[in-house]
Every structure is written in structure tokens, then in C-alpha cells.
Amino acid sequence: MARGEKSEMVKMSVLMIVITSSMLMTTSRSVQRARDVDSEDSEIVRRHLLANGLGVTPPMGWNSWNHFSCNINEKVIKETADALVSTGLSKLGYNYVNIDDCWAELARDQKGNLVPKKSTFPSGIKALADYVHSKGLKLGIYSDAGYTIIVSSVLRNEYTLDSNDCLVLHRYLTCSKTMPGSLGHEEQDAKTFAEWGIDYLKYDNCNTDGSRPTVRYPVMTRALMKSGRPIFHSLCEWGDMHPALWGSPLGNSWRTTIDINDSWLSMLANADMNEFYAEHARPGGWNDPDMLEVGNGGMTKDEYIVHFSIWAISKAPLLLGCDIRNMTKETMEIVANKEVIAINQDSHGVQAKKARMEGDIQIWAGPLSGYRVALLLLNRGPTRLPITAFWDDIEIPPNSIVEARDLWEHKTLKQKFVGNLTATVDSHACKLYVLKPVA
Ligand code: GLA
Numbered sequence: 001m002a003r004g005e006k007s008e009m010v011k012m013s014v015l016m017i018v019i020t021s022s023m024l025m026t027t028s029r030s031v032q033r034a035r036d037v038d039s040e041d042s043e044i045v046r047r048h049l050l051a052n053g054l055g056v057t058p059p060m061g062w063n064s065w066n067h068f069s070c071n072i073n074e075k076v077i078k079e080t081a082d083a084l085v086s087t088g089l090s091k092l093g094y095n096y097v098n099i100d101d102c103w104a105e106l107a108r109d110q111k112g113n114l115v116p117k118k119s120t121f122p123s124g125i126k127a128l129a130d131y132v133h134s135k136g137l138k139l140g141i142y143s144d145a146g147y148t149i150i151v152s153s154v155l156r157n158e159y160t161l162d163s164n165d166c167l168v169l170h171r172y173l174t175c176s177k178t179m180p181g182s183l184g185h186e187e188q189d190a191k192t193f194a195e196w197g198i199d200y201l202k203y204d205n206c207n208t209d210g211s212r213p214t215v216r217y218p219v220m221t222r223a224l225m226k227s228g229r230p231i232f233h234s235l236c237e238w239g240d241m242h243p244a245l246w247g248s249p250l251g252n253s254w255r256t257t258i259d260i261n262d263s264w265l266s267m268l269a270n271a272d273m274n275e276f277y278a279e280h281a282r283p284g285g286w287n288d289p290d291m292l293e294v295g296n297g298g299m300t301k302d303e304y305i306v307h308f309s310i311w312a313i314s315k316a317p318l319l320l321g322c323d324i325r326n327m328t329k330e331t332m333e334i335v336a337n338k339e340v341i342a343i344n345q346d347s348h349g350v351q352a353k354k355a356r357m358e359g360d361i362q363i364w365a366g367p368l369s370g371y372r373v374a375l376l377l378l379n380r381g382p383t384r385l386p387i388t389a390f391w392d393d394i395e396i397p398p399n400s401i402v403e404a405r406d407l408w409e410h411k412t413l414k415q416k417f418v419g420n421l422t423a424t425v426d427s428h429a430c431k432l433y434v435l436k437p438v439a
Contacts (some may be wrong), residue, residue, distance in 0.1 A: 006119075034270045050221055053229045055252030059200070059232060059317045061096025061140070063067040063291045066262070066321025070102035070176055073120035074128055078308045081132045083324040087332065090137060092341055094320060096232070097132050098140030098202050099125075104179035105432055111194055112185060116142075129197035140200030140232070141193060144174040144181030145216040146208035165172065173265060175206035183209060183216060186223040194227035203251075204236040213237045221250045234317070244277035250287035253317055260290035262298030266427060268380065271310045275364075281315050281351040288317050295322030295331035302429040306378060308334050310345040313352035313366055313374045339407045340432065343374045351374065355393045361385055361425075365394035373435045379425040387431075388422040400437040405430045 062080055064072045081097050082092045105115040116125050125141065132139040173181030181204070182189040193201060203220055205213060217235055224231045235251035237243045238258050242316070246256035256277050257270040274289035281287045292311060294304045311318060320335060327335075352366025352374055360381025366374050373394055377387040391398050401419045408431070416438065423431045 015280070039104070040351040045332055049246045050225070050233065050245065050249055050251065052162055052233070052252070054230055054232045054284070055286060055420070057347075057349065058286045058315050058317065059096055059234075059253065060096060060341070060345075061200075061318075062094060062320045062324055063096075063098040063100055063140070063202070063434050065100035066291050066293055067296055067323050068100075070178060072099060072102060074123055077128055078131055081135050081325045081326075081359070082139050084137060085135050085246050087324065087327065087336075089320075089324070089336060090135070091346060092336055092338060094318070094335075095137050096319070097137050097204065098142070098200055098319065100202065101140045101144075101174050101176040101204070102178050103142065106179060107187075108180055109161070112188060113280075114185075114189055115243075116182060116342070124196075125163065127200070129386075132315075135195060138189070138199035139197065140202065140234075141196075141198045142174070142202045142204065143220075144191060144202075144204040144206050145183055145213065145220060146181045147173040158376070173207055181207060182220065186219045187226060190220065190223035190227040190231075193224075193231060194229035198229070198231055200232040200234065202234045202236050202322055205238060205240065213241055217243075217247075217250050227324070236288075239273065242277075243285055244280035244391060248282070249278070252284060253286040253288040255288045255290060257261070257289050260293060262296045264291040264299055264303050266312075267299070267307045271307075274314055275308065275351075275354055278314070278351040278353045280368075281349070283349040286317060286353060288313055289314065291317070291319040291321040292335070293321055294334050295320070295327055300329055300428065302426060303333055304331070304430065306430045307341060308337070309408075309430050310378075312340045313364060313376055313432070315344060315351045318344055337407065339434070340404070343368065343407070343432075343434070346374075354396075355389070361387045363387065363389045363393060367395065368384040368434065371437060375421070375433045377423055377425050377431040377437055379427055382424050382427050384424060386422055386424045390420045390422050394435075396435065396437060401439040403438045404438070405434045405435045407434060 028411060035291060075400050077097060077099060084094055103117060103121060109115050110419060129139040224233055233251040234245050235243050235254040237255055238255040243254035244256055256274045260270050261268050263424045270289040274287050277287050282368060294308055322331060344370045350367050350370040352364050354362055356363040360379060362378040364376040368374055372398055375389055377389060379385050391400060398419060404413045404417055404421060406413060425431055
């Protein structure tokens with residue numbers, strides 16, 4: 001064999017070894033993941049585990065937590081449903097009315113069922129679901145993949161006496177520690193939710209038994225499927241173990257971040273973290289950077305516009321977190337922007353990514369149906385700055401002539417653009433365009 005051929009053979013062998021070992025590594029990682037999910041199920045079953053047909057576009061609606069925290073009751077929920085209809089928001093797609101933590105009694109009933117808190121939900125959750133459904137809306141509820149036993153319960157008065165005068169120690173299970181979680185009760189709770197007519201479950205991650213979320217979450221997925229009712233499954237795992245990598249067979253959305261708060265920095269931190277997983281979002285399973293704060297008062301109008309714009313182009317769930325019954329005109333203008341909502345709900349279902357970053361300026365872009373592109377020019381800094389997006393950074397063919405629609409100004413720019421687009425953007429503000437190649 002000639003020397004040249006021999007060295008080619010050696011190169012090929014090395015290449016084969018590299019390919020084979022990387023395949024083996026990938027396989028062993030997948031096998032590990034598969035074991036975590038369920039050692040008995042076949043690949044096919046797992047792949048199709050969450051065949052509930054929900055979340056074809058990101059969910060839209062409202063959730064009680066960001067504004068009301070634990071201060072919820074059936075009146076607030078009903079009035080919110082009424083307001084979603086009377087403001088016209090439900091017609092724009094905001095149709096989930098989601099009750100967060102703190103809706104249940106501390107203790108389950110004697111059969112182990114969850115019990116709606118009598119002081120705040122006296123009519124029960126089924127009646128509330130009927131009411132919400134009668135408005136053409138859907139009802140969501142909250143539980144948690146955890147439990148913990150409070151050992152000092154007697155000292156802290158965290159106990160009750162049952163009908164036989166036996167001491168019952170409470171299991172504090174959700175994040176608020178005011179109601180039980182579902183770990184160990186998944187089938188029973190999923191059945192209860194289905195019987196009540198629940199349409200959406202946010203499944204949280206506090207007070208667990210230390211087992212991995214990849215072990216705990218599939219149990220609830222299976223329980224929901226067994227319940228026979230299609231229930232949107234929102235995995236609230238906070239990104240602890242990168243749920244974007246394993247969430248799609250188990251949930252319709254997965255939190256990628258810690259809790260948002262009503263501030264510019266928290267909002268941007270969650271947006272950044274969520275962007276990291278952009279490749280994993282798709283119809284049926286979305287990255288979730290947490291619920292909206294628009295209208296809660298902690299940010300300026302421009303900052304809320306940035307917040308809503310990033311959530312929209314990121315194909316994030318658009319779950320309003322303010323008091324819908326008392327929204328200002330300004331808040332309404334932001335969350336009812338039909339063109340921005342349309343980006344979020346676009347049939348293409350592709351999450352936008354950062355195309356370029358330079359200091360305080362960022363260019364985010366993502367493809368839309370009809371060969372269009374969503375473009376966000378973001379100024380995170382303290383001064384007004386010009387920002388330029390170049391076609392080759394945002395995947396538009398270099399010579400295309402492009403029409404630009406400004407979604408916050410509600411106007412199509414007269415000028416056509418070739419190769420790039422520049423706009424001057426205020427501090428802590430953004431410009432959001434839909435670009436359409438016209439030649
Ligand atoms: C966790 C979740 C929040 C909210 C609270 C309720 O912190 O991440 O979104 O549901 O629990 O206690």
C-alpha cells in the first residue's frame with residue numbers, strides 16, 4: 001500500500017473511531033435520559049406520551065400569581081373571566097383563566113382528595129369551571145410535584161384533630177406551603193381536575209422528595225392522559241434541570257427560568273435565559289420565561305413594550321399577570337396589540353433568537369410564515385442609540401428588497417430597505433418590525 005493511501009486509511013480509521021464514540025456517548029446520554037423518564041416504556045411510547053393535541057400555538061390568558069399572590073378567591077376569578085370578555089381580550093385569544101397557588105385547604109379529605117378552600121372558594125372549583133366555560137373561556141389550576149412533612153407541626157400549631165380525635169400532621173406541599181401538592185397523589189388529583197372540568201395544569205417543583213424532575217413529572221403526564229380530559233400541562237420546573245431538553249414528551253410548556261418579578265432586570269434576565277433554549281420550542285411544546293408583568297406598575301411603558309415584544313417573538317405563553325378588572329388604557333394598548341399577538345401565534349411556531357449583540361444593543365430575529373421575519377431592535381442601555389440590522393445577520397437573502405411594518409407605530413414604512421435597516425431606539429426601549437421581502 002502506497003504511503004499516501006496508508007495515511008488516508010489511518011485518517012479514516014480515526015474518523016470512524018471519533019464518530020462511533022460520539023454516537024455511543026449520545027446513545028448513552030439518551031439511554032440515561034430514557035431511564036430517567038421511564039425504564040419500562042418504549043421509545044415510541046415516550047415520544048408520543050403527551051399526545052393531547054394542545055398548545056399548537058403558545059397559550060394565552062391570565063394567571064393569578066403575579067398580581068394577587070395568595071390573595072385569591074372565587075369572586076376575583078369570576079370577575080377576571082368577566083373582564084377578559086368585556087375588555088375584548090378573550091376575542092384576541094386570551095382564553096385561559098388560571099388559578100395559581102393557594103386555592104385548596106391545607107388538608108385533603110378523608111378519601112385523600114384535594115378540597116377547595118372553603119373560606120375563599122365556597123362554591124367549589126367545578127362550579128367555577130362551569131362559570132368560566134359559560135363565558136367561552138377555560139379554567140387552569142395549580143399543583144406541585146412535591147410534598148414535605150413538617151416535623152415541628154405540633155409546636156407550630158400545624159395540626160388538626162380528625163373526627164376520632166386523632167392528631168393529623170399536615171403535609172405542606174406547594175411552594176406557598178398552604179395546600180397539598182400532588183406527589184404520590186397524581187392519578188387521584190388528575191382525576192379530580194378532569195372531573196371538575198380543568199383545562200390547564202401548572203405543575204410546580206417545591207418541597208420535593210429529592211428525586212429528579214424527570215422522574216416526578218412523567219407521573220403527572222401519564223395521570224393527566226389517563227384522566228381522559230385534554231389538559232394543557234405546564235411544567236413549572238424553573239429550568240433547574242434544563243426541561244427544554246426533556247420536556248416536550250411530558251408537557252406543553254416548560255419554565256426555563258426562576259420566578260420573574262416586576263422589574264426591568266428580572267424581565268431581561270428571564271428573556272436571556274429563555275433565549276438560550278430557542279431551538280427547543282415548537283408547536284405543542286414551548287419555552288416559558290414566566291408570566292407577564294405588564295400592568296403591575298414596576299416598569300415604564302417602554303419597558304413593558306420591550307417585555308411584551310420579547311415574549312411575543314419568543315413564542316412564550318402570553319399569560320397576563322395584572323388585575324384585568326382594573327387595567328389602564330396604556331396596559332390595554334400593549335397587551336391588545338393584535339399585530340404583536342399575531343407574531344406570537346404565527347403558524348410557523350419558531351422562537352426568535354439574538355442575531356447580534358453589541359454592548360447595550362441587541363438584534364433579535366425569527367422567521368414567520370409567508371417568508372416574513374420578525375425583527376426586534378433592543379436598546380438595553382441608558383442613552384438613545386441607532387441600531388442597524390443587516391440582512392445576512394437575520395437570514396434574509398442579501399439583495400432582497402424588504403418592506404417593513406412597525407408594529408408599535410402601526411404603520412408600514414414608506415421606504416423599502418435593501419441589505420439593512422437602521423432605527424434610533426430610546427433607552428430601555430425597542431422597535432419591533434415584521435419584514436417582508438417584496439423583490
Ligand atoms: C413558584 C412558581 C411561581 C408561583 C409560586 C406559587 O415560585 O414558580 O410561578 O406559582 O410558586 O407559590
